[in-house]
C-alpha cells in the first residue's frame with residue numbers, strides 16, 4: 096500500500112491527503128473500475144497528454160499485478176478523466192493502458208459520440 100501511495104503522490108504532484116486502499120476487502124474485481132483523474136485536469140480544459148496518462152495507468156496496472164494478481168491487472172479497466180474532448184479522445188484511447196474515460200463537460204456536447212466511438216480505436 097505504501098508503494099501505491101508513493102506512485103500516486105509522485106504523479107499527482109500534490110500532497111495526497113489520504114489514499115484509502117480496499118484491495119483486501121474486494122472479493123470480486125470484475126465489479127471494479129479504476130479511474131485516474133488528475134485534479135488539475137478536472138473541468139479546467141487542461142487534458143493530460145497521452146504519454147502522461149499512459150505512464151500513470153501503466154504504473155497502476157503494474158501495482159495491481161504485483162499486489163493483487165496478473166489476471167486482475169489484465170482485466171481491470173483503468174479509465175482516465177479530466178477535460179477529455181472529441182479532439183483528445185482518440186490519441187488517449189490508443190494508449191495501451193487507457194481503457195476508457197470518465198467524461199464530464201464533453202458528455203453534454205455532440206462531440207460525446209466521438210468519445211464513445213474512441214473505444215474502438217485499439218480494435219481498428
Ligand SMILES: O=C[C@H](O)COP(=O)(O)O
Pocket residue numbers: 132136137138139140176177178179197198199200201
Ligand atoms: O466526472 C467527470 C470528470 O470529473 C471529468 O470532468 P471534465 O471532463 O469536465 O473535466
